[in-house]
Amino acid sequence: MAPHDPDRLLTDEDTLSLTIGRVVRAHARVEYGLRNVREALDPNPSLENSPAGFLGADRLVNDCVARLRHSGVTPTVIDAGVRALEAARDASGLRNQIVHNLWMLESDGSEGEEPLWNLVGPDPRQAGNGVCSRTTTQTVENAQTALEHAAARVSGLFMALHEVLPRFSESPRSRRQVSGLPRYLALMDGHLRLDINGDWEFSSPV
Known part of the structure; x- marks a missing residue:
């Protein structure tokens, strides 16, 4: 492995990889929160009932929604919790588009403009690859923001369950x-x- 060079300039590929890495880390926080919610909703925790570490985000969301609806908490908490869980599912879908598609550089940022990428992924209408769209790293940054927002929402459900169950x-x-x-x-x-510091705050007094 080459030694770290603090003076090395980042290429467009480097910048993209770093940005996608932030998406992966944000998604890990979403899944961590979902596993915590699933565990909180398990009235009889045991080894047989706790394979959550092996479940993906979609399965975790489905499991949490089903458990939440039968948890006996108030409809207000259930409805808000379901909305938070659905936000986690939607954000995870954005992550999948970012991570599982192929990013091919079309034009670099040498002229002072933002690099343009071709995003190639599977076509849902047929087998194999086929869907190609032009985009910028702003798409990746938007996915990261959505994931971090979803993780905060899921943490709210986890804390609510610890108060009301x-x-x-x-x-x-x-x-x-x-x-x-x-x-x-x-x-x-x-x-x-x-x-301005990149931290989440409430948008209105609570």
Whole structure:
């Protein structure tokens, strides 16, 4: 492996790879949150009931939605939770388009313009590859933002479950004198915005 060179300039390929890497890391946070929610919704945790580490995002979302609907929590929490889980599914779909398609450089940024890429992927109407579309790395950055937003929403569901489910009655969240549920519901519904430091904050007082 070549030694790290701090003065090496990044090529367009390097920049794309780094940006896609951020998408992969953001998606890992989504799946981590989904596994936590699935575990929280499991009333009888056991080795037989906990293969969540082997489930993809779609399966995790389906499992969490089914468990949430039968959890006995209020319709308000269920509805907000389902919306958060569906956002995680949608964001994971964006990740799949980014990671599983082939990125081919069409024009570089040597003229001061943003590089243009051809995105080649499977055609849902036939076997093999076929779909080709032009795009920029902004598509990747948008997917990263969607994934980070979805991860925050799923974390809101996880925290809400620890406050409202009876089996977590001794948890610090359940013992609070002031309920955190309004904040968790706002999280689940995605009432968030990015501040200038790149951190999420509530878009309205809760």
